[in-house]
Amino acid sequence: MTTTAEAIALVTAARTPGDLFDGPSPHRVYRALARLLHPDLAPGAEAAEAFTRLAELWAARGGAPETVITTGRGSYRLGGVLRHGATAVLYRSGPDTLLKIPRSHTDNDLMRREADALETIGRDGDPLLLPYVPRLVESFRHRSGGVERQANVISRVPDGFVGLDEIARRRPVLDARDVAWIWRRLLVAVGAAHRAGVVHGAVFGHHVLVHPVDHGLVLVDWSQSVPTGTPVTALVARHRDDYPPEVMARRPATPALDIQLATxxxxxxMGDRAPVPIRRFVRGSLLAPPDDAWRLLAELDDLLDDLYGPRTYRPLRL
Structure with missing residues (x-):
């Protein structure tokens, strides 16, 4: 096995960790495959997919050597991979922290954007609203395999939180009363960022995590964020068609962008089953999104009071 093409074929054909690592030198096999498939050395979608699959099989084998990264502020023991994102890998690094490392050093700027945004919100945001966004623990440069990457250590969302994409998969249509608390909390999350001068820029379902029972919400992945008034230049490729025209035209980003995407x-x-007044409210928020999440939240509360009366707790059953 001497070429990237051979490595891709070998990893793609593997169905279990044993298909790759049952020989006498599993660590040597893993390192050889990783070198041939690494995104910095083997560009292209096929190699990237094979590299991700290799990492999954190696983690499933349970034999990966423990890695400890030590900085001036602390040591982070890399556990298993929590998630392979399009541009970064999230590792468990402690009981309540995650280590986020870009898959390619060409995406170091995305990690710096996230670090800048979370640091700004943590410093300038309302302390009572900080649980709506991850906490930046540390950001540092990490060299591995001759390549330097920007790494972020962020607070880990507690167990039990689920992404809106996953909720939509389990329950294709929700009652508007179940969506109401998600909507309210999402407006609070973006509103807190806007008060600190930050636009998230990518409020999509997989970035919105909620707790169905406790009704908590955390808006994650701030790597596309920008200071208010700055054009959004890093887009989520699979949501390219969901961005409003002003983003594609590189116009300055305003809070209206986050509000429109959140809507x-x-x-x-909710789909088409929401009451007519709510559907009208949604339509207005999409056609002419306001620049003030707090004003929209007040208007939403008035609407919900008129429709449903005093608020009552509804667990979101998935």
Whole structure:
């Protein structure tokens, strides 16, 4: 096995960890495959998919050597891979922290954007609203395999949180009363960022995590974020068609962008079964999204009071 093409074929054909690592030198096999498939050395979608699959099989084998990264502020023991994102890998690094490392050093700027945004919100945001966004623990440069990457250590969302994409998969249509608390909390999350001068820029379902029972919400992945008034230049490729025209035209980003994308998220959860007044409210928020999440939240509360009366707790059953 001497070429990337051979490595891709070998990993693609593997169905279990044993198909790759049952020989006498599993660590040597893993390192050889990783070198041939690494995104920095083997560009292309096939190699990237094979590299991700290799990491999954190696983690499933349970034999990966323990890695400890030590910085001036602390040591982080890399556990298993929590998630392979399009541009970064999330590792468990402690009981309540995650280590986020870009898959390619060409995406170091995305990690810096996230670090800048979370640091700004943590410093300038309302302390009571900080649980709506991850906490930046540390950001540092990490060299491995001759390549330097920007790494972020962030607070880990507690167990039990589920992405809106996963909720939509389990329950294609939700009652508007179940969506109401998600909508309210999502407006609070973006509103807290806007008060600190940050636009998230990618409020999509897989970035919105909620707790169905406790009704918590955390808006994650701030790597596409920008300071208010700055054009959004890093887009989520699979949502390219969901961005409003002003983003594609590189116009300065305003809070209206996050509000419009957030409205799309909650509208998708309700489908066409929402009461007519709510559908009208959604339509207005999409056609002319305001620049003030708090004003929209007040208007939403008035609408919900008129429709449903005093608020009552509804667990979201998945």
């Amino acid at each position: 799309r998220c909650v509208a998708a959860l």
